[in-house]
Amino acid sequence: MAQYLFVKFGAPYLRSLSDSILKLIYPSSCEQCGCRLNSGWSICASCRDAFLEVRQPMCSVCGRCYEGAISSEFDCPNCRQRKLAFDFARAAYQGSEETLSLVHQFKYQRQIHLSKELGRLTSIALTDSRFSPYLEHGILIPVPLHWRRYRKRSFNQAEEIARSLTALRNDLTMLNALRRIRYTETQTDFSRAKRLQNLKGAFEVNTKYLQHIKQRPLILLDDVFTTGATANECAKTLRQAGASSVAILTLVRS
Ligand SMILES: [Zn+2]
Ligand SMILES: [Zn+2]
Known part of the structure; x- marks a missing residue:
């Protein structure tokens, strides 16, 4: 039966079906503190x-938040000396x-059911007016995982957040336009x-989607932005394939 449903309706259908069944058995409780919930959220x-929202003053390129009363637009010292392939x-x-523990829970403890919540949390960043021209086309491209890592984790966190965002907003479409062609070591300590250097040539555009991205502004989505090395390499690959500009959207700026 499950196999029939999978073939007929696909994984998302099965997931929401199993969610509904689970909710009947276990009343919802907050994923973080365990308190009883009666709203549609899964975090109270x-x-x-x-959770600290990203707010001004922040670097207009990498989105890092700063303390103090800076009222004009500024680039942080890090961004000033870099040539970046993305707009912002x-x-x-923050x-x-x-x-970060929420992302950890999702990614490494495989709590894939959190994707709906993470999509909803990520969506608040789209209120930034700089996304307006990007939302006209609404193309959302998740940062891909190499198939070896995908097989190990069984899902791509960026893709799951992107899927949840597209379910939430009808002005967005997810396009798996990038492929990770080189297996790279985990970069956390680099x-x-x-x-x-580790990322050079690690991505390519799936030629099937070339027409969809040519001369279009694209939103690249990932869970966390740290140094921006991965996002920049993806943006570079998309720009080389003809994208007019790339903006990066993430749940967290670490
Ligand atoms: Zn709670
Ligand atoms: Zn910066």
Whole structure:
């Protein structure tokens, strides 16, 4: 039966069906603190309040938040000395213990059911008016995983967040236009220079989607923006394939 449903309606259908069945058996509770929930969210309002939204003043390129009363637009010292392939990066939340542990739960503890929530949280970044020209075409491209890592994790976190965003907003379409063609080591402990080198030539555009991205502004989506090395390499690949511009959207700016 499950196999029949999978073939007929696909994984998302099965997922929402199993979600509904689970909700009948277990009443919802907050994913973070365990309190009883009766709203449509799976994280309670007080846990969400602990997440720090990205706010001004922030670097107009990498989206890093700064303290103080800077009222004019500025680029941080890091961005000033880099030649970047994307226009700007904008996250919904700042990297904190709470937001990073949520991403960790999702990604490494395989709590894939959190994707709906993470999509909803990510969507608040789209209120930034710089996304307006991007939303006219509404093309959302998730940062891809190499198939070996995909097989290990069984899902691509960026793709799941993108899917949840497109379910939420009808002005967005997900396009799996990028492929990771080189298996790269996990970069967590690398310096920026080493990250850049590690990623060179790691991505390619799926030729099937070339027409869809040519001369179009594209939104590249990932879970976390740290140094921006991955996002920049993806943006470079998309620009070389003809994209007019690339903006980066992430859940967290760490
Ligand atoms: Zn809670
Ligand atoms: Zn910056």
